[in-house]
Amino acid sequence: MTDRGGAVAAATGAEALSTELPVGRPTSWWGMVMFVATEATLFACLLGSYFYLRFQYGPQWPPPGIEDPKLLKPLVMTAILLPSSLPVMWAEHGIRHGQRWRLNLGMAATFVMGTSFLVLQGTEYDEKLHMFTLTSNAYGSLFFVITGFHGLHVLVGLSMIGWLLVASLRGGSFGAHRHDRVRNVAIYWHFVDTVWVAILFTIYLSPRL
Amino acid sequence: MSTTTSTAGGIDRDDLARLAEHWDEPRSLRAWFTTVDHKKIGRRYLVTAGFFFALAGLSALVMRTQLARPEAGVLSPDEYNQLFTMHGTAMIFLFATPMLFGFGNFLVPLMIGSRDMAFPRLNAFGYWVFLFAGLFMWASLPFGAAPNNGWFAYAPLNQEQHNPGLHMDVYALGLLFLGISTTSGAINFIVTALKLRAPGMSLNRVPLFVWAIVATAFMVVFALPALNADNAMLFLDRRFGTHFFDPGGGGNVLLWQHLFWIFGHPDVYIIVMPGLGIVSAVLPAFTRRGVVGYPLIVLAIVAISIVSFGVWVHHMFATGLPQLSYSFFSAASTIITIPSGIQIFAWLATMLLGRLVLRTPLLFVIGFIVTFVLGGFTGAMFALTPFDQQVTDSYFVVAHFHYVLLGGALFPILAGIYYWLPKITGRMYHEGLARWAFWLFFIGMHVTFFPMHLIGLFGMPRRVYTYRGGLGWDVGNLISTIGAYLLAVSLLLTLIGVVHAVRRGRPAPADPWEGDTLEWSAASPPEPYNFPVIPRVHSLHPTWDERTAESTTTGATEDRILSEGRRTLFTSELDARSERAAEMPEPSFKPLVLAGALLVFFISMLLAWYPIAIAAVVTVAATLAAWLWPVRRPDEELGVAS
Numbered sequence: 001m002t003d004r005g006g007a008v009a010a011a012t013g014a015e016a017l018s019t020e021l022p023v024g025r026p027t028s029w030w031g032m033v034m035f036v037a038t039e040a041t042l043f044a045c046l047l048g049s050y051f052y053l054r055f056q057y058g059p060q061w062p063p064p065g066i067e068d069p070k071l072l073k074p075l076v077m078t079a080i081l082l083p084s085s086l087p088v089m090w091a092e093h094g095i096r097h098g099q100r101w102r103l104n105l106g107m108a109a110t111f112v113m114g115t116s117f118l119v120l121q122g123t124e125y126d127e128k129l130h131m132f133t134l135t136s137n138a139y140g141s142l143f144f145v146i147t148g149f150h151g152l153h154v155l156v157g158l159s160m161i162g163w164l165l166v167a168s169l170r171g172g173s174f175g176a177h178r179h180d181r182v183r184n185v186a187i188y189w190h191f192v193d194t195v196w197v198a199i200l201f202t203i204y205l206s207p208r209l
Numbered sequence: 210m211s212t213t214t215s216t217a218g219g220i221d222r223d224d225l226a227r228l229a230e231h232w233d234e235p236r237s238l239r240a241w242f243t244t245v246d247h248k249k250i251g252r253r254y255l256v257t258a259g260f261f262f263a264l265a266g267l268s269a270l271v272m273r274t275q276l277a278r279p280e281a282g283v284l285s286p287d288e289y290n291q292l293f294t295m296h297g298t299a300m301i302f303l304f305a306t307p308m309l310f311g312f313g314n315f316l317v318p319l320m321i322g323s324r325d326m327a328f329p330r331l332n333a334f335g336y337w338v339f340l341f342a343g344l345f346m347w348a349s350l351p352f353g354a355a356p357n358n359g360w361f362a363y364a365p366l367n368q369e370q371h372n373p374g375l376h377m378d379v380y381a382l383g384l385l386f387l388g389i390s391t392t393s394g395a396i397n398f399i400v401t402a403l404k405l406r407a408p409g410m411s412l413n414r415v416p417l418f419v420w421a422i423v424a425t426a427f428m429v430v431f432a433l434p435a436l437n438a439d440n441a442m443l444f445l446d447r448r449f450g451t452h453f454f455d456p457g458g459g460g461n462v463l464l465w466q467h468l469f470w471i472f473g474h475p476d477v478y479i480i481v482m483p484g485l486g487i488v489s490a491v492l493p494a495f496t497r498r499g500v501v502g503y504p505l506i507v508l509a510i511v512a513i514s515i516v517s518f519g520v521w522v523h524h525m526f527a528t529g530l531p532q533l534s535y536s537f538f539s540a541a542s543t544i545i546t547i548p549s550g551i552q553i554f555a556w557l558a559t560m561l562l563g564r565l566v567l568r569t570p571l572l573f574v575i576g577f578i579v580t581f582v583l584g585g586f587t588g589a590m591f592a593l594t595p596f597d598q599q600v601t602d603s604y605f606v607v608a609h610f611h612y613v614l615l616g617g618a619l620f621p622i623l624a625g626i627y628y629w630l631p632k633i634t635g636r637m638y639h640e641g642l643a644r645w646a647f648w649l650f651f652i653g654m655h656v657t658f659f660p661m662h663l664i665g666l667f668g669m670p671r672r673v674y675t676y677r678g679g680l681g682w683d684v685g686n687l688i689s690t691i692g693a694y695l696l697a698v699s700l701l702l703t704l705i706g707v708v709h710a711v712r713r714g715r716p717a718p719a720d721p722w723e724g725d726t727l728e729w730s731a732a733s734p735p736e737p738y739n740f741p742v743i744p745r746v747h748s749l750h751p752t753w754d755e756r757t758a759e760s761t762t763t764g765a766t767e768d769r770i771l772s773e774g775r776r777t778l779f780t781s782e783l784d785a786r787s788e789r790a791a792e793m794p795e796p797s798f799k800p801l802v803l804a805g806a807l808l809v810f811f812i813s814m815l816l817a818w819y820p821i822a823i824a825a826v827v828t829v830a831a832t833l834a835a836w837l838w839p840v841r842r843p844d845e846e847l848g849v850a851s
Binding site: 038053057134137142181 | 327331392395396397399400403404405431433434435437438439442445450451452453455458459460461463467468471779781788789791830834837838839841842843844846847848849850
C-alpha cells in the first residue's frame with residue numbers, strides 16, 4: 001500500500017511521536033462528549049433509583065399481581081437498536097472520504113431501524129398497560145418512566161438523524177472537510193444505543209435473577 | 210475611553226481597525242438582545258445574581274426581624290415557610306453558583322488569552338435561561354405559591370397530599386429549568402479551558418482560578434443529573450400520580466434524600482471551589498509573589514472534586530441507615546478536610562513569604578480564611594456521627610453552613626468584586642468606603658452567626674417561625690438579628706461603592722494591582738476582542754513575564770493577530786500548541802428565542818396548559834434545528850467525492 005499524502009510518514013515522524021495524542025479534537029466534539037457524560041449520569045441515577053426501590057421493597061419483585069417481564073419482544077428490540085449504530089458508523093466513515101451517498105444511505109437505514117424500535121416499544125406498552133400503569137405502584141412508575149425516558153432519547157436521536165439527512169439531501173452541507181455535525185449525531189446515537197443495554201439488563205433481566 | 214497597552218510593534222492600525230470592525234457591537238436595543246460577548250454576559254450574570262441575592266437577603270432580614278424576640282407576629286407560619294425556603298434556594302441556586310459563573314464568564318477567556326468562550330451563543334442562552342428561571346421562581350412569592358418545604362425539600366412533606374398547591378411544583382420545575390443553564394455553562398467552561406488557551410499555556414501554566422472553575426464545571430456535569438432526576442420524579446409524583454417517594458405505593462422517602470445529597474454535597478464544593486479559586490487569584494497581586502505550592506493546590510482541587518461525591522450520607526446520619534455506611538462516610542468526610550487544609554496552609558505560607566499590600570480585596574481574603582476555618586472546624590465535628598446526631602436540624606447546623614458559605618463563597622465574592630471592579634468597569638472604587646464595608650461585614654457576619662452555635666446547642670431547632678421566651682434563646686436571637694442588620698448595612702455600602710465607582714470613580718489603568726494573570730494585560734475595560742494580539746504564554750505568571758509581554762508587542766505574529774474576521778485561536782488540550790484559527794459566531798436572536806420558548810414550556814407545565822407546552826417543545830426543536838443548520842458551501846470546499 002502506498003503512503004497516500006505522506007500520512008504514515010507524518011504519523012511516525014519525530015514531531016508526531018513527541019506530540020500529545022489525540023491531536024485536534026474540535027470544540028463541538030468535547031461539547032457533545034460532555035453532554036453525553038451528563039446524560040449518562042442521569043440514566044445512572046434513574047437505574048440506581050430502580051435498584052434502590054427494588055431492594056427496599058421486599059422479597060417479591062415485581063410486586064404481587066405483576067408477572068416477570070417477558071423477554072422475547074425486548075430482545076427483538078435490542079436486536080434492532082444495537083445494530084442500528086453500524087449504518088451510522090458506515091455513513092460517518094463514508095462522509096470522511098467525501099462519499100455523500102454513504103451518509104444518506106446509512107442515515108436512512110438507521111432512521112428506519114430506530115423508528116421500528118419505537119413502534120415495537122409502543123406495542124410493548126400496549127401489552128403492559130393491561131397489567132399495570134404509571135400510577136399502579138412504584139414498579140409501574142419505574143418501568144414507564146425509565147423506558148419512556150429512553151424512548152424520548154431515541155426520538156431526539158431520530159430527530160437529529162432526520163435533520164442530518166435533510167441537510168445532507170439539500171446539498172452543500174457535509175463533506176470530507178466538514179463533518180463535525182455527523183460525528184456529533186453519531187456519538188449521541190451510540191450513546192442512546194449503549195444505554196439501552198443497561199436498561200434491558202435492569203428492567204427486563206434483573207427481575208429474573 | 211480605554212487605554213490600549215499594545216499598539217506598537219508587530220500590530221498596526223489597520224489590524225486594530227479590522228478587529229474593531231469584526232468584534233464591535235453597535236449600541237442598540239437589538240445588540241442588547243443578541244450579544245454573545247462573554248464580557249457583557251458575564252456582567253449580566255453578576256448583576257442578575259446580585260439582584261437575586263438582594264431578594265434572598267431581604268427575605269433573611271424579614272425572618273431575623275420575626276425572630277428578634279419570642280412570639281413576634283411579623284410573619285405568619287406559612288409566610289415564614291416560604292421565605293426561609295426561598296432564602297435558601299435562591300442563595301444556593303440563584304446567587305452563589307450564577308455569581309461565580311459570572312466571574313468565570315467574564316474572566317476565564319481573559320485569563321487564558323482567548324477572545325471569547327468556546328460556544329458564545331450557548332453562553333448567551335445560558336444567561337437568558339438563568340434569568341428566566343430565577344424570575345419564574347421569585348414570581349411565585351407574590352402569589353403566595355412559593356416553595357415552602359426548605360431548600361432540600363424532603364419527602365414525604367414535598368408530596369401532593371401533604372403539601373397541596375403549586376409550591377413544590379414551582380420548586381421542581383424551577384430547578385429543572387435552571388439546571389439547563391448551569392449544565393450548558395459548565396460544559397462551556399470545560400471546553401473553553403481545554404481548547405481556547407493561548408499558545409504556550411500548557412496545563413501546568415493554567416491559572417488556579419481557571420482550574421477551580423473547570424473542577425467546578427466537572428462536578429456540575431456529574432452531580433446535577435442527580436438533582437434533575439430527583440426533581441423530575443418529584444414533579445411526576447405530584448402531578449401524574451407516580452409513586453417514587455410514596456411508601457404507600459412501594460416507593461421510598463429516603464430515595465429523595467439520597468439523590469438530593471448525591472447532588473447536594475458536591476454542590477457545597479460547586480459553590481465554595483470557585484471562591485477558593487478567587488482567593489488564589491487575588492493573593493499574588495497583594496503578596497507580590499505566586500501562590501506557594503501550585504501543583505499541590507491543583508491536586509487538592511482535583512482531589513476535592515472527586516472525594517466530594519463520596520460524602521453525601523453525612524447529611525443523613527440521623528436517618529437510621531446501617532452503621533457500616535456511617536463509618537465509611539464518616540471516614541470520607543474526615544479525609545476531605547486534608548486537601549482543604551493543604552490549600553489553607555498554602556495561602557498562609559504565601560502571605561508569610563510575601564510582602565503584604567493591605568487593600569480591601571486582601572482584607573476580604575483574610576476574613577475568608579478566619580471565617581472558613583471556623584466553619585471547617587464545626588464541619589469536622591459533624592463528621593463524627595454521635596455529635597451529628599445530637600445537633601442535627603438545630604441552629605448549630607445553621608451556624609455551621611453559614612460560616613462555610615459566607616466564609617467560602619461570599620467573602621471571596623466580595624474580594625473578587627473589589628479586585629476585578631477596575632477591570633470590569635474601567636473605574637477604581639473608593640478605598641475608604643470599601644474598608645468600612647469590609648469591617649462592618651466581618652463584624653456583622655460573626656455577630657449574626659456565632660450566637661447561632663450557642664442557641665443551637667441550647668436546643669433551638671432550625672426552621673421554626675417563632676419560639677417561647679425563657680428557654681435561654683432570647684438574647685442569642687436578639688444579638689443575631691442585630692448582626693443581620695449590620696450585614697445589611699455593609700452590603701448596602703458595597704452596593705453604593707460599586708455604583709459610586711461606575712459613576713464617579715477615577716479611570717482605572719489596565720493593571721492597577723500589578724497582577725500576574727493575563728486579564729491584567731488587556732485594557733480596562735477590555736476591548737470587545739479582548740487582546741489585539743493573542744499572547745504566547747511563557748510562564749505561570751504571564752503578566753509578570755517579559756517574554757510573554759514581548760510576544761504581544763515586538764514579537765507579535767500574524768497567526769496571533771487574526772484580524773481577518775471574527776477569529777480566535779484553538780490550541781491542543783494538554784500542551785496548548787497552536788492548532789488553527791477558528792471563526793467565532795456573530796450575535797444572534799436565537800439564544801433568546803430558545804430560552805423564551807423554554808420559559809413558556811415551564812410556565813405551561815406549571816399551570817397544566819399541556820397543549821401550549823407541546824407547542825413550546827416544537828418551538829424549541831425548530832429553533833435548535835435552525836440554530837445548528839449548516840451553512841451552504843461549495844462542494845470543493847466541503848471535499849465531496851463525486
